[in-house]
Amino acid sequence: MRKILIIGNWKMHLNASQASLLVHRLHERIRIYRDIEVVLAPPMLTLQPLSVQLDRRKFRLAAQNAYQKDEGAFTGEVSFTMLRDLVHYVIIGHSERRRLFHEDLDTVRDKVAAAVRNNITPILCVGETKHERDEGEAKQVLHDQLMTALSNLTAAEVKDAAIAYEPAWAISNGSDYIGHEIAKPDDVESAVTYIRAYITDVFGNTAGKQVRVLYGGSVVPDVVGGFLDIPGVDGFLVGGASLNYHTFSDIIGASQRWQRDKGEV
């Protein structure tokens, strides 16, 4: 059985003391789970102090981004090499980075390769925009994103990775859930099935079975069960709701209840 994986992507929110307070509050509310892995992705600046503070039995750390070269004259960048002893995971290919920072398919591929080279597990984000969905191009977009991003990886490396299906049209604008569309489980099922089938076709059965596929886009506690019911969904990449210790711990609690009700633990 694959563990449920829940990642809180704090994006560009919280300074060092605010981040420390949020970890403290989460620590009070979140138990040690054997079958749920909770990962926090705070801003780069706070990774180091949080790595000292947090209880490693409860939380792991992810970076939200890094630069694909290991070192050199790249003003303002932080490499995967610098992060390798600090984080377990790194988020790569988030739609905000693709859209706002012009990360193209090749950049995402180089970042995935750099993460793996530095022993950091990539959380690869894929997903179509509203326009691409309306034009009927969603599957093609997923295909192109997966094909390029994973092209330098072996089957064993893909097996250990996580892939987050995040339709860009369903991602909230901060903690504001108004003004964008909400994806329903029906919208997500075919994309998740497609992602796993692609991995199985290209990298074989073991990778297809073991790669973790997450859903992301306006996840709140109420929708957790509906998405986990989709065959092949292993957890969530949570943005806005991860900044609030009540909602984030409720998402974890709802996932745990879902597991228990399904008799999965």
Ligand code: PGA
């Ligand atoms: P959201 O963000 O949960 O605020 O929609 C998800 C994401 O961007 O990963």
